[in-house]
Amino acid sequence: xxxxxxxxxxxxxxxxxxxxxxxxxxxxxxxxxxxxxxxxxxxxxxxxxxxxxxxxxxxxxxxxxxxxxxxxxxxxxxxxxxxxxxxxxxxxxxxxxxxxxxxxxxxxxxxxxxxxxxxxxxxxxxxxxxxxxxxxxxxxxxxxxxxxxxxxxxxxxxxxxxxxxxxxxxxxxxxxxxxxxxxxxxxxxxxxxxxxxxxxxxxxxxxxxxxxxxxxxxxxxxxxxxxxxxxxxxxxxxxxxxxxxxxxxxxxxxxxxxxxxxxxxxxxxxxxxxxxxxxxxxxxxxxxxxxxxxxxxxxxxxxxxxxxxxxxxxxxxxxxxxxxxxxxxxxxxxxxxxxxxxxxxxxxxxxxxxxxxxxxxxxxxxxxxxxxxxxx
Numbered sequence: 302x303x304x305x306x307x308x309x310x311x312x313x314x315x316x317x318x319x320x321x322x323x324x325x326x327x328x329x330x331x332x333x334x335x336x337x338x339x340x341x342x343x344x345x346x347x348x349x350x351x352x353x354x355x356x357x358x359x360x361x362x363x364x365x366x367x368x369x370x371x372x373x374x375x376x377x378x379x380x381x382x383x384x385x386x387x388x389x390x391x392x393x394x395x396x397x398x399x400x401x402x403x404x405x406x407x408x409x410x411x412x413x414x415x416x417x418x419x420x421x422x423x424x425x426x427x428x429x430x431x432x433x434x435x436x437x438x439x440x441x442x443x444x445x446x447x448x449x450x451x452x453x454x455x456x457x458x459x460x461x462x463x464x465x466x467x468x469x470x471x472x473x474x475x476x477x478x479x480x481x482x483x484x485x486x487x488x489x490x491x492x493x494x495x496x497x498x499x500x501x502x503x504x505x506x507x508x509x510x511x512x513x514x515x516x517x518x519x520x521x522x523x524x525x526x527x528x529x530x531x532x533x534x535x536x537x538x539x540x541x542x543x544x545x546x547x548x549x550x551x552x553x554x555x556x557x558x559x560x561x562x563x564x565x566x567x568x569x570x571x572x573x574x575x576x577x578x579x580x581x582x583x584x585x586x587x588x589x590x591x592x593x594x595x596x597x598x599x600x601x602x603x604x605x606x607x608x609x610x611x612x613x614x615x616x617x618x619x620x621x622x623x624x625x626x627x628x629x630x631x632x633x634x635x636x637x638x639x640x641x642x643x644x645x646x647x648x649x650x651x652x653x654x655x656x657x658x659x660x661x662x663x664x665x666x667x668x669x670x671x672x673x674x675x676x677x
Contacts (some may be wrong), residue, residue: 312418323351329562336479340411341509353639356643357643360643361484362645364493364644364647365482365487365488366482366491367651367655368488368491368492368647368651369487369488369489369490369492369494369495369593370444370491370493370495371403371651371654372488372492373491373492373495373499373531374526374527374530374531375530375531375534376397376398376401376492377495377496377499377531378497378527378528378531379397379528379531380393380394380397380496385397387652390496390497391497394496394497397495397496398489398492398496401492402489409563411561411565412562412566413558415561415562416562416566419559419562429585436492442602502522503523506519506645507519507520515562518665518666521665522661522662522665525661525665526658526661526662528649529657529661530654530657530658532622533622533654533657534654536570536618536621536622537571537618538572539569539602540613540617541567541569541572541613541620542567542569543566543613543617544565544567544568544610544613545565545566545567545568545569545571546568547562547609548560548563548564548605548606549561549563549564549565549567550564551602551605551609552564552585552602553607555598555601555602555605555606557588557589557592557602558588558592563584563585563602565587566581566584567606571610571613572650573637573649573652573653574633574637574653575630575633575634575637576641576649577649578606578607578610578614581602581606581610582606582607582610583603585602585606586599586600586602586603588602589601589602589603592610603662612624616632626675627677628653628657628660628677629675629676629677632656632675632676633653633656636652636653636655636656637649637650637652637653640652656676659676660673660676660677663676
């Protein structure tokens with residue numbers, strides 16, 4: 302038996318791997334990029350879902366922060382202008398917060414008595430408006446059923462032994478007042494804190510950015526949000542004030558009760574696009590039905606307001622804001638539905654300013670510019 306030779310004991314030489322062609326390299330690179338995009342989209346979807354979940358269930362904590370940040374961004378450009386820039390920052394911030402509280406408090410005190418009286422009389426106003434509403438719906442196919450339902454509500458067909466008693470709604474002020482006051486105080490304190498220490502927070506945020514270009518982009522975005530948001534809110538407030546004044550003068554000309562109350566409400570509700578004017582038109586329709594005898598005269602307050610609001614929203618406001626601040630109405634409606642569901646009435650108030658900030662950020666970030674064009 303012969304011994305194995307040294308060559309027989311060695312393993313066979315490895316087969317050299319075939320070099321990939323440029324087409325194969327390009328296809329594998331494209332497959333990896335597609336996988337990364339899919340993972341990124343899935344991650345962003347999860348982040349959005351978790352964020353909405355957090356906003357919904359932590360609304361009592363997040364709403365004061367959002368409102369305070371909104372007021373701070375609105376007032377921050379004023380704190381650096383004369384004569385406030387010559388004052389200490391804490392004193393200037395205190396002056397701005399006091400001016401904000403004073404203006405809102407003056408409006409509230411001015412309209413609170415009339416608004417409370419109208420709120421207590423809503424059931425009686427509905428009862429007075431029911432016969433006129435029956436006259437308006439008679440041409441419809443379901444006039445009989447609608448007439449019976451209104452008769453039941455107003456007690457028109459009730460027997461002598463039956464009486465419908467309508468009482469004004471009551472609210473538990475003892476349980477709601479501390480919560481409201483606590484939220485208001487939290488918003489005011491946070492607004493004052495953001496105004497005083499906002500620049501320090503921005504400087505610390507800029508230090509976290511690595512490159513000088515990233516720092517410059519972040520600073521430009523924050524400054525543009527402050528300036529554009531202030532411009533948007535001040536413009537909307539001015540046009541809303543004009544709309545409220547015209548509405549009050551028109552209702553005074555028609556002889557409606559408390560025209561100043563409805564003018565203030567028209568200006569306040571106009572701050573929420575689409576939803577606010579719809580609510581205001583419904584209120585004026587109720588006012589007309591309860592105060593005027595004929596159906597034609599009853600529809601004049603709501604019809605006049607709708608005409609004034611159409612002129613303001615389609616002519617005056619776009620002329621003052623320009624094309625840079627225009628947002629797609631469909632995007633506004635969807636955004637209002639989302640934040641109205643998440644945060645209720647307060648969500649409707651802050652939804653459009655948040656959408657304006659989102660559009661500004663998307664227009665400055667290169668990867669999000671497609672979303673900015675979608676919002677236009």
